[in-house]
Amino acid sequence: VARAIHEQYLENERKAGQTMETNSSMVPWNELPNRLKDSNIRQAENIWKMLHRIHCSIALSSGDKEPLFIFTDNEVELLAEMEHERWVDERMKKGWVYVGNRDDMQKIHDCILDWADLSDTQRMKDRNADRALPAILAKVYLKIVRV
Numbered sequence: 001v002a003r004a005i006h007e008q009y010l011e012n013e014r015k016a017g018q019t020m021e022t023n024s025s026m027v028p029w030n031e032l033p034n035r036l037k038d039s040n041i042r043q044a045e046n047i048w049k050m051l052h053r054i055h056c057s058i059a060l061s062s063g064d065k066e067p068l069f070i071f072t073d074n075e076v077e078l079l080a081e082m083e084h085e086r087w088v089d090e091r092m093k094k095g096w097v098y099v100g101n102r103d104d105m106q107k108i109h110d111c112i113l114d115w116a117d118l119s120d121t122q123r124m125k126d127r128n129a130d131r132a133l134p135a136i137l138a139k140v141y142l143k144i145v146r147v
Contacts (some may be wrong), residue, residue: 002040002049003029004139008032008132012125024104035094043083043088047133050082051144069134069144079133080126081115088112 007028013026021024025036032040051057054075059101091112099108111122118126136143 001137001142002037002141003119005043006032006036006137007039007078007139008129008136012128012132016125028099039087039090042086043062046083046086047137050079053082054078055147057147058137059140059145061138061141066143068138068139071131073131076130079130080123083130084115084118084123084126107135 010026014024015085018026025032029037044129048058054071056069056080087113091107091109096107096109096112098110098112099106100110102111116125137143
């Protein structure tokens with residue numbers, strides 16, 4: 001699931017016009033630094049918890065002909081905020097701090113902010129990542145179901 005999350009991230013960043021020159025995270029999984037692989041793994045592990053909050057779970061998919069799950073707008077907003085909070089907490093525990101521009105070597109990032117303080121563009125990236133979750137899980141033969 002972590003690899004599928006990274007593949008979706010690459011696709012989203014390419015659509016946004018990003019390249020390896022503008023975003024050092026845009027490399028294949030095998031070339032991704034361990035700290036970023038670990039972050040994707042933590043994100044994958046957190047999916048169950050997030051889905052539980054909206055009364056959903058994960059099940060095995062019976063094939064690629066099943067329609068993909070669609071979140072409500074309220075669910076997308078809640079999931080995006082939860083994932084952002086998890087990400088900020090993860091970064092801060094590793095010594096990252098907020099500064100108005102990003103520098104991975106110095107562990108500073110412009111998105112280590114409360115959800116309400118993020119730019120609309122950044123919040124939309126988080127929402128789109130959650131909207132893509134059903135497709136990400138489908139790549140590994142899983143699906144989201146309401147409980």
